[in-house]
Structure formats: C-alpha cells, structure tokens
Amino acid sequence: MKTDLIINKKTYTVEVQKDTPLLWVIRDIVGLTGTKFGCGVSQCGACSILLNGKLVKSCSTLVSEVAGKQIFTIEGTSENLEFLRQAWNAGNVPQCGYCQSGQLIAATSLLDKIEKPTDEDIDAVMSANICRCGTYSRIRKAIHKAVALKNKTL
Template structure:
C-alpha cells in the first residue's frame, strides 16, 4: 500500500491503496465517484473512460501509480449536467440500458474538446473503442453532431 495524491475534477484527493490498483477502482471505491463504469477490465469496451489531461483513457487499465496529470470524470464534466453533449444526449434520448453511456460521453467530450467540428470519420474513429451492447450507435452519433452544431466543447 502507498499514498497517492490525485487531482480529480479540480479537487485534490489523497488515497492509500496498492500501487497497482486500477484508477477505475480508486475512483469508484476509494473516492466514491461511481459514475465511471466497469465493463471488461481489459481496455476493450470503453465503459470506464475518463479524461487524463484532456485525453480519453481507459481507467480500468491504468494503475494508480502511473497516473500523472489531471483527471476528469463524468461527475466533473459539467457543473449541472449541462455539457452540450449531455444536453444533446437528453434531447435525442440516446441511452437504452445506459451502462455504456458515461464512457461514450467521455470519449465524445474528449473529441469535441480537441476538434469542435469533427468530420464523420473523426467521430467514427474517436468512438470506435466504445462498445454499446444495446446498439445505440446511430443515436450517439446524432447527439455528437447536434452538440458540435451547438458549439461543441463548452
């Protein structure tokens, strides 16, 4: 076990965990930020996506000891759940079971922050690692296009 100080959603957190603990479990169990989901645990599904210095990363596969930089989770994406993507998600009613959707939004948010007006191909590439068992892909894409049209990144 060791002590780590993490910057998450613009707050500083001290945790005492094993250095090989995946960031996902530090977020969920040590800190109590349960918005980020566990899917495959092997960096294959995208359910656990968070931002590290603005990049979408798989928190299930990053040991806490390797975290260097600022983390943003879905809880910190916007103050009141009003990021343009969250608004578009609601307007289009994207989720079915909902399980994958936090990861989808976090990947999309990293894309729009990097590229506020993404092409179709940009969207497909950025979202290709996020699996949805319910097949909500067409609505996800529509919501990303809608959010981009309304100003994108926030």
C-alpha cells in the first residue's frame, strides 16, 4: 500500500503493508527514531504520539488508519512541548531516559487540553506511561514547572 503520511507537518510518501504498525513506519521507513519501541502491546507508552491531537500508542496503530491525519512525534515542535523540554532539563527528569519521549508527548497532550492541570489531572494522563526508573514525582514537578514557564511568557 502506498500512502502519504503527515508527520510533524511534513508529508512522507511510504509504501508498506496496510497492517504495518505506525511505529515501525515512523522509525524504520521515515527515520524518526525518537519514538521508542517498548512493549509492542500498548501498555508502556514509550511509543506515544499525537494523532490529530489525540494521544495514541503507535505500536498498535496501523498505518492504514492514519492516512491524511496529522501525526506529531517527539521530533516535532509546539509551544507546550518546548516549555516541557525546558522544565524536563531544569528538573533533571530523565534517569535512563528510554520512556521520556513518550512521557513528553503524553505531557504535551495534557497541556494541550488543560492549561493548569492538577496533580490528579497529571496522574490520570501520565499513568498510561511506564517509567522503569520511577521518576514520576520529577515528571509531575516538571509539568507544573512547564505551566509556570509558559505563564511567565504570556
């Protein structure tokens, strides 16, 4: 199947089987390797992307389901993601770092929907992403810091 994918506002024409997981197209065909393979069964969140603004797991999303939709990966840019990156760095959030691209995408999804999330809001969204190093408290603090950074620039 030949299809056009819009990833981070750039169009890529790919030719793959229609049942190919989007994760492998993003990583192996397009060459954007920031989105990680973790479990392959939509449980860990390492492969999280935004699809038309909705948080999804790319390991279980078929390429045939995404033609014409906006795909946003960790390599993309957005105002919320930039503030989150600053806060992540300031808070020394990553330990091993493997899950962090999925964590950042999930946090971006959260801030795209809720301007000033509570701890409960953060926990509800971020609980779909597993961090084997247990940096959850640093992640929560960084999300609050990103909100504070954003509010300073408004």
